[in-house]
Amino acid sequence: MNNTRDIKVRFGKKSIWGIATFLAASLCATVLFAAGPDEELMNKAKSLFGPLPASMPSPDNPITPEKVKLGNVLFWEPRISVDGTVSCVKCHPLGLYATDGLRKALGNHCKENPRNDPTIFNAAAQISEHWIGNRTSVEDQAKQALVGPPAFGMPSYESAEKILKGMPGYVMMFKQAFPGENNPVTVDNFAKAVGAFERTLMTPSAFDDFMKGNATALTDPQKRGLKTFLSAGCGTCHFSPYLGGQMYQKFGLFEPYEKYTKSQQVDEGRFAVTKTPSDKYVFKVPILRNVAETPPYFHDGSVDRLEAAVIIMAKIQLSKDLTREETGEIVAFLKSLTGVIPEAVLKVPILPPAD
Amino acid sequence: MNNTRDIKVRFGKKSIWGIATFLAASLCATVLFAAGPDEELMNKAKSLFGPLPASMPSPDNPITPEKVKLGNVLFWEPRISVDGTVSCVKCHPLGLYATDGLRKALGNHCKENPRNDPTIFNAAAQISEHWIGNRTSVEDQAKQALVGPPAFGMPSYESAEKILKGMPGYVMMFKQAFPGENNPVTVDNFAKAVGAFERTLMTPSAFDDFMKGNATALTDPQKRGLKTFLSAGCGTCHFSPYLGGQMYQKFGLFEPYEKYTKSQQVDEGRFAVTKTPSDKYVFKVPILRNVAETPPYFHDGSVDRLEAAVIIMAKIQLSKDLTREETGEIVAFLKSLTGVIPEAVLKVPILPPAD
Numbered sequence: 001m002n003n004t005r006d007i008k009v010r011f012g013k014k015s016i017w018g019i020a021t022f023l024a025a026s027l028c029a030t031v032l033f034a035a036g037p038d039e040e041l042m043n044k045a046k047s048l049f050g051p052l053p054a055s056m057p058s059p060d061n062p063i064t065p066e067k068v069k070l071g072n073v074l075f076w077e078p079r080i081s082v083d084g085t086v087s088c089v090k091c092h093p094l095g096l097y098a099t100d101g102l103r104k105a106l107g108n109h110c111k112e113n114p115r116n117d118p119t120i121f122n123a124a125a126q127i128s129e130h131w132i133g134n135r136t137s138v139e140d141q142a143k144q145a146l147v148g149p150p151a152f153g154m155p156s157y158e159s160a161e162k163i164l165k166g167m168p169g170y171v172m173m174f175k176q177a178f179p180g181e182n183n184p185v186t187v188d189n190f191a192k193a194v195g196a197f198e199r200t201l202m203t204p205s206a207f208d209d210f211m212k213g214n215a216t217a218l219t220d221p222q223k224r225g226l227k228t229f230l231s232a233g234c235g236t237c238h239f240s241p242y243l244g245g246q247m248y249q250k251f252g253l254f255e256p257y258e259k260y261t262k263s264q265q266v267d268e269g270r271f272a273v274t275k276t277p278s279d280k281y282v283f284k285v286p287i288l289r290n291v292a293e294t295p296p297y298f299h300d301g302s303v304d305r306l307e308a309a310v311i312i313m314a315k316i317q318l319s320k321d322l323t324r325e326e327t328g329e330i331v332a333f334l335k336s337l338t339g340v341i342p343e344a345v346l347k348v349p350i351l352p353p354a355d
Numbered sequence: 356m357n358n359t360r361d362i363k364v365r366f367g368k369k370s371i372w373g374i375a376t377f378l379a380a381s382l383c384a385t386v387l388f389a390a391g392p393d394e395e396l397m398n399k400a401k402s403l404f405g406p407l408p409a410s411m412p413s414p415d416n417p418i419t420p421e422k423v424k425l426g427n428v429l430f431w432e433p434r435i436s437v438d439g440t441v442s443c444v445k446c447h448p449l450g451l452y453a454t455d456g457l458r459k460a461l462g463n464h465c466k467e468n469p470r471n472d473p474t475i476f477n478a479a480a481q482i483s484e485h486w487i488g489n490r491t492s493v494e495d496q497a498k499q500a501l502v503g504p505p506a507f508g509m510p511s512y513e514s515a516e517k518i519l520k521g522m523p524g525y526v527m528m529f530k531q532a533f534p535g536e537n538n539p540v541t542v543d544n545f546a547k548a549v550g551a552f553e554r555t556l557m558t559p560s561a562f563d564d565f566m567k568g569n570a571t572a573l574t575d576p577q578k579r580g581l582k583t584f585l586s587a588g589c590g591t592c593h594f595s596p597y598l599g600g601q602m603y604q605k606f607g608l609f610e611p612y613e614k615y616t617k618s619q620q621v622d623e624g625r626f627a628v629t630k631t632p633s634d635k636y637v638f639k640v641p642i643l644r645n646v647a648e649t650p651p652y653f654h655d656g657s658v659d660r661l662e663a664a665v666i667i668m669a670k671i672q673l674s675k676d677l678t679r680e681e682t683g684e685i686v687a688f689l690k691s692l693t694g695v696i697p698e699a700v701l702k703v704p705i706l707p708p709a710d
Contacts (some may be wrong), residue, residue: 035587045566076450078451084457093703094703095428095431096433097705100440101433101439102435102440106438109465110465118648292708295709346703346705347701348450348701349450350449350450350696350701353648354650355660
């Protein structure tokens with residue numbers, strides 16, 4: 001199956017370039033001819049990906065400006081952690097595309113988290129949160145992080161609520177974000193506010209322009225990379241406008257992943273959640289938006305370079321040995337997923353005074 | 356001396372209100388009369404403080420937009436710390452007025468720093484940096500922090516330079532900030548860039564409007580607080596437009612500070628730098644700009660509330676027992692020093708990719 005695809009791609013490429021060379025009497029002719037394959041590639045890609053939507057669906061947590069504003073402030077708030085050092089932004093610094101650059105995130109008292117920090121940009125669109133899908137939504141993730149022992153580490157939800165209630169600035173903002181509620185300062189509303197904020201964190205990129213029909217939005221190497229990405233089968237798991245986040249998959253379908261990564265220990269993945277033997281070594285397929293900006297890679301951050309991650313993925317998920325050229329082109333394509341972070345998100349909010 | 360001051364203030368207040376009551380036949384008359392004491396207070400305050408200058412002097416490190424831009428990016432950069440978690444902004448989060456809210460700052464591997472984190476807003480105007488003045492300037496502070504064991508903890512300056520040199524984005528920015536230099540990516544230039552950025556961090560407030568002649572910029576309680584601040588003698592040490600940062604002083608002139616603070620241990624202060632016995636318990640007088648937003652207080656962060664800090668300072672530095680009313684008014688005045696953080700400073704810069 002994979003071999004067939006491989007041959008088709010190689011043949012396809014040679015064929016195109018053969019004919020192109022033959023016909024390229026003028027630049028104009030080449031451009032006209034190129035429109036064909038571009039359109040085919042675009043249509044294939046559209047059927048699997050498509051552009052980011054204008055806004056993220058949020059059926060259970062209606063987005064309001066007040067909720068987003070509160071969520072944005074709370075995102076930067078460390079005073080609701082047990083040692084006063086952990087806020088959402090600690091593990092998701094925006095300047096590094098909302099990842100921390102570490103193999104595994106460090107929470108309160110520098111406690112190591114079990115897995116690598118995924119970006120929160122575009123993350124709310126996934127089927128679940130965390131590598132093993134043990135959080136149902138960004139709201140669930142935000143709430144549970146408050147009492148997560150290696151995260152904020154608060155002894156109870158009540159203790160977090162008490163701190164928030166002690167700051168008049170927050171009391172006012174919670175009232176505005178949750179009008180009509182008698183007791184708006186709750187961790188559930190904390191979760192809704194942070195979740196609403198996170199649902200605004202979309203990063204459209206050159207790839208979206210391409211998905212909307214602008215054939216020149218990707219460079220030629222990027223288009224070749226996209227073609228290889230598709231023909232190699234990467235899109236089998238990395239689909240949707242987010243290129244991932246929609247399914248679970250075993251890491252190491254053809255060979256154990258630890259054979260190629262520098263993993264210090266073997267993580268049984270989603271088995272920890274479901275206790276189903278078939279879920280051993282199964283992880284949520286990560287989204288690939290901004291992947292070039294979010295090293296290190298994999299659930300344990302065991303691989304530093306994107307090139308290596310691409311080669312390993314092809315090898316152990318698709319049993320395919322990518323050439324150096326193919327790897328470079330896929331990496332070039334992945335860089336087209338590096339998006340624009342909304343200006344408003346990059347503004348540091350002033351936190352309410354302690355009293 | 357202090358008693359005399361105390362009596363004068365009390366008499367002064369009673370006198371003003373006595374006359375005011377007597378004359379207050381109309382609001383107009385009161386307002387006209389109030390102009391007198393306001394002007395006197397303003398003049399006294401001007402002679403000791405004055406408004407923030409338009410820009411901070413920087414004789415040894417000329418400010419250029421390129422240097423400030425690079426310094427701003429470097430300010431957020433954690434990848435030049437030994438564990439990848441420490442950047443300038445870690446201990447100086449802007450949303451908390453560039454302090455971290457902790458008793459003592461936590462650096463790499465959560466190592467505790469010897470003292471509380473001062474804000475970096477307006478900090479470059481001080482005679483020296485750090486509580487004990489063991490850093491000559493913000494540039495010196497930035498440079499030494501790179502290898503400071505409880506700070507960035509890098510094994511050497513060269514190791515920090517090597518990381519920066521490995522990121523093409525930084526190489527380009529250093530070239531632009533230090534044009535004509537053969538080897539611009541150095542820790543000395545790191546220090547100059549961060550220092551240049553820090554020299555732009557001024558936060559004008561209502562107090563500056565008052566210092567510029569707008570008598571209504573302060574509320575009446577704030578004016579009374581300023582008057583008490585002056586008459587009690589706080590301005591003896593907390594002078595200049597920064598209300599501090601211009602001299603060293605013993606903490607606990609009249610009584611040992613640990614008698615009133617919750618200090619876990621006694622810090623000998625500047626004695627550690629000079630080894631001069633008279634420098635025992637001597638610290639740099641901290642600037643009071645934004646003091647209401649930067650708890651906890653003192654060199655060891657041993658006091659949480661500003662009211663308590665004010666009472667303790669009056670007691671052990673001036674041998675004065677402030678009344679509850681006087682304390683409240685001084686706190687009200689100190690809140691007039693809470694300034695506006697420049698918009699540009701609040702924007703999170705995107706950090707250069709790893710390669």
